[in-house]
């Protein structure tokens with residue numbers, strides 16, 4: 039890969055960190071958009087840090103100028119007092135519009151398995167709204183749909199494992215016979231970067 043500029047949302051978070059690590063190791067340049075501009079990070083000056091500017095579309099667009107691929111991980115895991123899925127949807131639509139205006143070549147977007155506009159669950163409905171918007175945006179895209187990502191820093195599988203090791207009983211929903219297909223976060227990062235290098239519009243179950 040010849041050196042290009044890549045934008046990774048949340049490079050100091052979970053998925054974004056692994057994507058960033060791989061891009062830097064491949065000699066690529068990385069900027070991150072983040073809510074945590076001042077957070078200590080393992081990349082130091084190797085990553086250009088810019089804040090999400092949801093109230094300033096022009097600044098968001100300027101931040102993405104010169105970017106070849108935008109890797110979008112931005113989302114909120116659950117609704118809470120200060121932040122809701124609806125807000126994450128609105129902000130992501132602004133991010134797609136900024137990418138389009140800035141001339142970003144391709145967007146690699148992190149979705150979820152089985153998103154649906156009819157879902158009663160806001161998480162899955164919001165992800166379906168964003169997939170539709172990206173497909174209709176005119177941007178080149180790869181949509182990746184993980185079920186669950188695991189790795190040293192993940193808080194879901196590691197917390198379940200902790201509970202299983204220490205508690206005499208463990209509650210599960212339903213009969214517990216359902217299945218899901220997790221993916222290691224670094225394998226997901228490799229997939230994201232491989233898709234960033236492509237140009238075909240595609241939607242992939244990252245499982």
Ligand SMILES: NC(=O)c1ccc[n+]([C@@H]2O[C@H](COP(=O)([O-])OP(=O)(O)OC[C@H]3O[C@@H](n4cnc5c(N)ncnc54)[C@H](OP(=O)(O)O)[C@@H]3O)[C@@H](O)[C@H]2O)c1
Nearest residue numbers: 048051052053072073074111112113114148184185186187
């Ligand atoms: N983790 C999984 O098992 C899993 C499974 C399926 C799909 N996904 C999808 O994978 C993507 C990345 O997940 P992740 O676990 O790697 O996310 P993450 O690193 O925790 O966050 C990704 C980005 O969203 C921002 N963000 C998250 N919560 C926020 C909040 N409450 N307020 C403001 N900004 C917030 C983060 O801000 P900062 O920059 O400040 O960190 C970061 O830029 C998401 O789109 C998620 O839906 C994850």
